[in-house]
Amino acid sequence: MAAPMRGMSVLRQAFQGLVRPAGGQVCRQVQHRCYSTPGHVQVDMNSETGVATVRLNRPPVNSLNLDVLTELSIALEKLETDKSCKAMVLASAAPGIFSAGLDILEMYQSTPERCVAFWRALQDAWLNLYGSRLITMAAIEGHSPAGGCLLAMSCDYRVMAEGKFQIGLNETKLGIVAPFWFTDVMLNTIGHRETEKALQLGALYSAQQALSIGLVDKVVPLAEVMPTVEGELKNWLQIPAAARVITKTSMRKAVLDRLRSQKEKDAQFFADFINRDSVQKSLGMYIASLQKKKN
Numbered sequence: 001m002a003a004p005m006r007g008m009s010v011l012r013q014a015f016q017g018l019v020r021p022a023g024g025q026v027c028r029q030v031q032h033r034c035y036s037t038p039g040h041v042q043v044d045m046n047s048e049t050g051v052a053t054v055r056l057n058r059p060p061v062n063s064l065n066l067d068v069l070t071e072l073s074i075a076l077e078k079l080e081t082d083k084s085c086k087a088m089v090l091a092s093a094a095p096g097i098f099s100a101g102l103d104i105l106e107m108y109q110s111t112p113e114r115c116v117a118f119w120r121a122l123q124d125a126w127l128n129l130y131g132s133r134l135i136t137m138a139a140i141e142g143h144s145p146a147g148g149c150l151l152a153m154s155c156d157y158r159v160m161a162e163g164k165f166q167i168g169l170n171e172t173k174l175g176i177v178a179p180f181w182f183t184d185v186m187l188n189t190i191g192h193r194e195t196e197k198a199l200q201l202g203a204l205y206s207a208q209q210a211l212s213i214g215l216v217d218k219v220v221p222l223a224e225v226m227p228t229v230e231g232e233l234k235n236w237l238q239i240p241a242a243a244r245v246i247t248k249t250s251m252r253k254a255v256l257d258r259l260r261s262q263k264e265k266d267a268q269f270f271a272d273f274i275n276r277d278s279v280q281k282s283l284g285m286y287i288a289s290l291q292k293k294k295n
């Protein structure tokens with residue numbers, strides 16, 4: 001069945017030399033293909049099961065900068081067109097962290113042009129992930145604030161490690177506002193009342209709290225996250241693919257179309273908003289507070 005919700009814009013930009021693509025090396029083994037190992041996104045495709053594991057690999061905290069987002073988009077586009085691929089597990093190669101969200105340094109004292117390019121890369125990565133025909137599962141083996149939470153929520157199923165890790169859309173705590181499409185995804189995940197509270201408070205939840213509001217689907221000990229994802233995948237893989245994809249498409253289409261219809265306006269709004277003096281001041285204070293934490 002043809003992929004119904006796939007976007008190609010990042011690849012096209014890469015071919016035109018506008019963005020830097022991932023390493024792009026393909027190594028073939030008996031059952032596994034590994035794409036783009038030199039970059040910030042590692043892809044391990046298991047040809048026997050049709051399950052790809054995509055690991056964010058930008059230590060120490062997998063913050064999402066222009067390069068990571070571009071590499072992620074390209075990796076997702078490749079998997080989408082790989083007929084042997086049925087499912088994708090999104091995970092991290094960095095211990096204790098899923099993703100710290102957007103790289104704050106992309107938003108602080110940056111140029112408007114870079115801001116727009118950065119935002120387009122985020123839009124494309126999200127459109128590819130949320131609109132994927134694949135079964136997508138997030139293996140959350142660490143902290144997952146803000147953009148990290150968006151990536152996890154955009155998967156079909158989330159398994160989180162119990163313990164000290166936190167997840168949530170904490171944007172208001174940085175003095176910024178979650179864009180409408182972040183809000184839409186959270187609304188679709190935990191409903192209106194919980195989203196109102198979560199977004200206004202910029203709430204970060206423990207795994208157990210996240211489970212209680214439906215932000216994650218299962219909480220298990222750290223070592224059990226991957227085996228639990230694999231076990232759950234077995235159930236999902238038994239469902240006839242065409243019926244599952246049509247169902248997913250119909251449930252996500254309105255939210256995807258809302259962004260697709262105003263991508264450029266949304267990117268321009270981001271660049272204007274983030275460069276306001278008051279927002280820059282808040283971000284500066286937040287960066288200082290992260291650094292102070294260490295001293």
Ligand SMILES: CCCCCC/C=C\CC(=O)SCCNC(=O)CCNC(=O)[C@H](O)C(C)(C)COP(=O)(O)OP(=O)(O)OC[C@H]1O[C@@H](n2cnc3c(N)ncnc32)[C@H](O)[C@@H]1OP(=O)(O)O
Nearest residue numbers: 063100101102103104105143145146147176177270273290
């Ligand atoms: C109209 C539109 C408006 C804009 C909408 C924007 C939408 C989404 C926004 C975001 O995604 S903003 C990012 C929000 N993320 C956070 O608030 C997380 C901040 N980080 C942390 O809380 C912690 O780092 C952690 C994730 C809990 C991990 O803690 P840990 O103790 O393991 O590591 P640290 O020592 O704190 O950090 C190590 C190192 O990384 C730097 N860093 C952390 N997070 C980020 C980040 N998101 N971007 C860039 N850099 C980050 C941190 O400052 C440390 O740096 P050094 O001091 O070692 O240089």
